[in-house]
Amino acid sequence: MDGAVTRDGCPVDLYALLPATGEPALIHAAVPPGAEILDLGCGAGRLTHPLIELGHPVTAVDNSAGMLAHVRGPAAVLTTVLADIETLDLDRRFPAVLLASHLLNTPDDRLRGRLLAACRRHLAADGRVLIQWLPPAWFDRVFADMRAVTGRIGGIEVTDTPLSHDGTVLQAVCTYRAEDGGAWSHRFATRRLSRADLHAALAGAGLRFERHLDAGRHWLTATV
Numbered sequence: 590m591d592g593a594v595t596r597d598g599c600p601v602d603l604y605a606l607l608p609a610t611g612e613p614a615l616i617h618a619a620v621p622p623g624a625e626i627l628d629l630g631c632g633a634g635r636l637t638h639p640l641i642e643l644g645h646p647v648t649a650v651d652n653s654a655g656m657l658a659h660v661r662g663p664a665a666v667l668t669t670v671l672a673d674i675e676t677l678d679l680d681r682r683f684p685a686v687l688l689a690s691h692l693l694n695t696p697d698d699r700l701r702g703r704l705l706a707a708c709r710r711h712l713a714a715d716g717r718v719l720i721q722w723l724p725p726a727w728f729d730r731v732f733a734d735m736r737a738v739t740g741r742i743g744g745i746e747v748t749d750t751p752l753s754h755d756g757t758v759l760q761a762v763c764t765y766r767a768e769d770g771g772a773w774s775h776r777f778a779t780r781r782l783s784r785a786d787l788h789a790a791l792a793g794a795g796l797r798f799e800r801h802l803d804a805g806r807h808w809l810t811a812t813v
């Protein structure tokens with residue numbers, strides 16, 4: 590493992606290598622053509638870059654300068670902002686606000702409220718927030734056997750290893766191996782939210798659940 594790591598433990602070099610899979614197409618289909626997108630926690634631009642290619646101007650926000658250094662594009666369609674999401678105030682509103690990467694499942698309930706408030710603060714009256722979360726069924730499967738699971742994202746082998754849980758918060762480590770021998774690991778904690786928790790968190794920020802975007806229910810939209 591080498592290179593810089595974000596405050597929440599994400600290895601920058603890894604995220605610069607990880608390809609998007611189906612996410613940009615899913616997001617593109619859920620918002621109007623050409624809609625401007627506020628990408629909160631954009632990382633190295635894994636979703637930002639393909640969204641720009643799909644015709645969406647993007648304002649990309651992250652609190653890691655190392656991540657943002659990888660986010661590149663013409664100034665006409667890309668703005669990058671180094672900031673914490675929870676205190677962000679761009680004084681403008683977007684038709685689409687993206688909160689990906691399971692940031693919603695933070696174990697910190699107060700932070701979750703502040704992340705959603707930032708989404709609401711930047712949302713146009715007829716806009717939608719697109720959220721990627723870990724649904725309760727995902728936790729129930731993991732809690733049932735606490736087994737490591739290996740998969741692939743592009744050329745990277747990814748192994749999620751559950752370490753412990755208290756019935757609600759899971760402690761886990763994710764390890765990544767690239768074909769050239771590069772290896773990274775990322776320890777994280779993530780909170781199971783019931784559907785009632787989700788609805789309450791959205792309501793606390795003045796938002797309401799609209800619909801799921803995928804069969805696995807990892808993506809959802811919310812509106813005012």
Ligand SMILES: C[S@@+](CC[C@H](N)C(=O)[O-])C[C@H]1O[C@@H](n2cnc3c(N)ncnc32)[C@H](O)[C@@H]1O
Nearest residue numbers: 595599630631632635651652653656673674690
């Ligand atoms: C798991 S990475 C994913 C990045 C990108 N969304 C993707 O799908 O590849 C999460 C990113 O969110 C950023 N992040 C986490 N919490 C944040 C916060 N409170 N404010 C700003 N950025 C944050 C991290 O720095 C990291 O770059």
